[in-house]
Amino acid sequence: xxxxxLASVKGVPQDLLEELGVEILLSNTYHLFLRPGVxxxxxxxxxxxxxxxxxxxxxxxxxxxxxxxxxxxxxSEEGVAFRSHLDxxxxxxxxxxxxxxxxxxxxxxxxAFDECTEYPADAARARTSMELTLRWAKRCKSYFEEHKGExxxxxxxxxxxxxxxxxxxxxxxxxxxxxxxxxxxxxxxGGMDSALRRESAARTIEIGFPGYAIGGLSVGEPRELxxxxxxxxxxxxxxxxxxxxxxxxxxxxxxxxxxxxxxxxDCVLPTRAARHGLLFTSEGKVSIKQARYAQDESALDPACxxxxxxxxxxxxxxxxxxxxxxxAQVLNTVHNLHYYLATMRTVRSWIRGG
Amino acid sequence: xxxxxLASVKGVPQDLLEELGVEILLSNTYHLFLRPGVxxxxxxxxxxxxxxxxxxxxxxxxxxxxxxxxxxxxxSEEGVAFRSHLDxxxxxxxxxxxxxxxxxxxxxxxxAFDECTEYPADAARARTSMELTLRWAKRCKSYFEEHKGExxxxxxxxxxxxxxxxxxxxxxxxxxxxxxxxxxxxxxxGGMDSALRRESAARTIEIGFPGYAIGGLSVGEPRELxxxxxxxxxxxxxxxxxxxxxxxxxxxxxxxxxxxxxxxxDCVLPTRAARHGLLFTSEGKVSIKQARYAQDESALDPACxxxxxxxxxxxxxxxxxxxxxxxAQVLNTVHNLHYYLATMRTVRSWIRGG
Numbered sequence: 001x002x003x004x005x006l007a008s009v010k011g012v013p014q015d016l017l018e019e020l021g022v023e024i025l026l027s028n029t030y031h032l033f034l035r036p037g038v039x040x041x042x043x044x045x046x047x048x049x050x051x052x053x054x055x056x057x058x059x060x061x062x063x064x065x066x067x068x069x070x071x072x073x074x075x076s077e078e079g080v081a082f083r084s085h086l087d088x089x090x091x092x093x094x095x096x097x098x099x100x101x102x103x104x105x106x107x108x109x110x111x112a113f114d115e116c117t118e119y120p121a122d123a124a125r126a127r128t129s130m131e132l133t134l135r136w137a138k139r140c141k142s143y144f145e146e147h148k149g150e151x152x153x154x155x156x157x158x159x160x161x162x163x164x165x166x167x168x169x170x171x172x173x174x175x176x177x178x179x180x181x182x183x184x185x186x187x188x189x190g191g192m193d194s195a196l197r198r199e200s201a202a203r204t205i206e207i208g209f210p211g212y213a214i215g216g217l218s219v220g221e222p223r224e225l226x227x228x229x230x231x232x233x234x235x236x237x238x239x240x241x242x243x244x245x246x247x248x249x250x251x252x253x254x255x256x257x258x259x260x261x262x263x264x265x266d267c268v269l270p271t272r273a274a275r276h277g278l279l280f281t282s283e284g285k286v287s288i289k290q291a292r293y294a295q296d297e298s299a300l301d302p303a304c305x306x307x308x309x310x311x312x313x314x315x316x317x318x319x320x321x322x323x324x325x326x327x328a329q330v331l332n333t334v335h336n337l338h339y340y341l342a343t344m345r346t347v348r349s350w351i352r353g354g
Numbered sequence: 355x356x357x358x359x360l361a362s363v364k365g366v367p368q369d370l371l372e373e374l375g376v377e378i379l380l381s382n383t384y385h386l387f388l389r390p391g392v393x394x395x396x397x398x399x400x401x402x403x404x405x406x407x408x409x410x411x412x413x414x415x416x417x418x419x420x421x422x423x424x425x426x427x428x429x430s431e432e433g434v435a436f437r438s439h440l441d442x443x444x445x446x447x448x449x450x451x452x453x454x455x456x457x458x459x460x461x462x463x464x465x466a467f468d469e470c471t472e473y474p475a476d477a478a479r480a481r482t483s484m485e486l487t488l489r490w491a492k493r494c495k496s497y498f499e500e501h502k503g504e505x506x507x508x509x510x511x512x513x514x515x516x517x518x519x520x521x522x523x524x525x526x527x528x529x530x531x532x533x534x535x536x537x538x539x540x541x542x543x544g545g546m547d548s549a550l551r552r553e554s555a556a557r558t559i560e561i562g563f564p565g566y567a568i569g570g571l572s573v574g575e576p577r578e579l580x581x582x583x584x585x586x587x588x589x590x591x592x593x594x595x596x597x598x599x600x601x602x603x604x605x606x607x608x609x610x611x612x613x614x615x616x617x618x619x620d621c622v623l624p625t626r627a628a629r630h631g632l633l634f635t636s637e638g639k640v641s642i643k644q645a646r647y648a649q650d651e652s653a654l655d656p657a658c659x660x661x662x663x664x665x666x667x668x669x670x671x672x673x674x675x676x677x678x679x680x681x682a683q684v685l686n687t688v689h690n691l692h693y694y695l696a697t698m699r700t701v702r703s704w705i706r707g708g
Contacts, residue, residue, distance in 0.1 A: 313406075
């Protein structure tokens with residue numbers, strides 16, 4: 001899932017995202033909560049209509065961003081008080097509020113409001129944090145069950161135009177009355193402790209969600225530890241529900257985790273790296289700012305058939321980046337997204353082929 | 355002609371420019387001279403190949419930018435010594451050097467190196483400046499005649515894939531041997547004095563160029579004065595050669611001047627205004643940053659059929675701009691360029707229809 005923080009994948013128009021084969025994108029509740037605000041999006045019919053995007057959208061709960069604010073936040077049983085990074089205004093998110101906001105935004109998949117346990121955390125802290133996330137998960141589900149009919153698209157939103165043949169793009173849910181509703185996913189926490197992760201998984205499954213995410217990773221721990229925790233957690237998640245690994249990762253990592261049973265991943269890496277001139281290619285990473293590319297007439301990635309590699313030279317891309325031209329960010333992002341999506345298509349064909 | 359200062363129309367990929375119907379774009383010699391440098395562009399086969407653009411390109415002479423540097427420049431009979439706005443390094447452009455650089459960049463149309471007379475200028479100053487421009491025009495032509503075979507594409511560049519049915523896109527020239535060469539245009543100066551303008555036109559025509567530009571306008575003078583000077587100068591330029599009005603203007607102005615006999619215009623207004631959230635529509639200018647558009651579901655311009663107006667609401671465009679999203683600059687630029695090009699298409703159909 002490419003990241004479209006503020007209801008836009010930075011620099012890439014929606015028709016180009018469609019052409020790239022993006023089937024689902026992630027948008028950030030925290031950012032949309034501040035700008036343009038949930039009421040605006042709700043009144044405009046929800047995120048899909050607001051950003052003119054018919055395919056699937058997932059919103060995170062805002063928890064991860066709020067916890068990243070460090071000095072600006074205060075956690076209590078009730079929720080998290082924080083100050084906006086934009087204007088310092090006092091704000092509050094709780095399980096109920098985060099769910100309310102996500103219902104208002106109207107994404108296809110929404111996430112439970114969890115506490116992302118920091119790294120490192122000792123055993124006691126990891127347990128306390130996990131228990132809080134479990135209590136919050138129940139509150140999210142209760143709120144959701146009571147309010148799920150309040151989506152801005154009512155029962156009017158049709159299943160998206162995208163084909164849902166691929167298991168990794170979950171179908172929109174239908175509730176008891178047959179109305180289409182959002183899917184609320186639970187999140188497994190538990191720090192880096194396998195036993196806690198297992199317990200978190202079991203108790204989250206007990207609450208019951210249509211999909212499960214593995215959260216609290218990519219928070220500074222070594223890559224090997226991430227892998228260990230992911231693999232040991234995956235075992236305890238039902239294979240017939242989408243399993244979503246949050247915030248991962250490099251092309252190699254997404255290929256590895258997809259083959260290990262992860263169904264969904266999101267990461268800012270392809271888009272953020274692109275804006276910093278770091279490009280992923282079949283021959284490895286290319287830092288396009290380097291002077292060695294100044295007169296390099298070859299395509300960025302000769303094995304790539306994206307619009308950028310078909311048309312422009314490394315020399316031109318290097319010039320655009322060095323001259324701080326807007327087009328550098330557009331073209332670099334298009335290429336990196338294509339590279340990630342092509343990687344996933346390849347992995348899926350491997351999986352289908354056994 | 356949209357402006358692609360650094361071999362890129364800011365934020366818009368070349369395939370989208372083609373789709374918009376851009377047939378010729380302007381690139382700035384001064385900026386390319388500094389970055390990436392003419393030798394790089396020459397070695398990469400010239401601007402067309404460098405930026406992957408088959409259609410026509412015009413480069414200005416660098417004169418206008420150099421004269422805008424004010425404190426950083428020193429004019430002599432020989433040329434202009436100036437300091438780079440990027441790193442303060444000492445540089446020099448003369449008629450010969452500016453022509454050499456433009457031959458190296460290899461645009462289809464290149465411009466004589468002129469002195470853009472400041473406004474206001476008294477009669478003596480306007481004449482002195484005009485005389486200098488005339489002496490420089492001769493030197494540009496001499497240099498060009500001697501070196502025109504040194505284009506980076508040699509005799510290899512084929513006429514562009516664009517149809518040249520429209521008079522406003524001049525065909526590439528052919529020299530005596532039948533090889534394709536660039537077209538070097540002369541520039542009429544003379545301040546705001548009609549008599550001087552007439553003299554400048556006559557003496558520039560005497561030197562002899564395949565096309566003529568009206569320079570030294572849009573330098574701070576009142577709009578009515580611009581109009582007066584343009585109309586009085588146009589009379590003295592041959593109607594069978596392209597007449598190019600430099601640096602003009604608003605949609606109303608380009609429509610007016612096109613109907614008055616101007617064949618070519620360039621202006622940063624559509625692209626620069628777009629990046630500042632100022633959008634041209636059939637209902638007048640829209641400053642998309644305004645809060646009044648925050649929940650406006652209508653298309654930016656209901657009468658416009660560009661990709662932006664067909665897909666996105668004012669509310670979304672306002673959000674993108676307010677949140678400082680890259681996509682705002684991309685979409686705004688696409689719309690404004692479409693609006694300008696559609697305006698020109700309309701005017702051309704009026705002209706064809708008499």
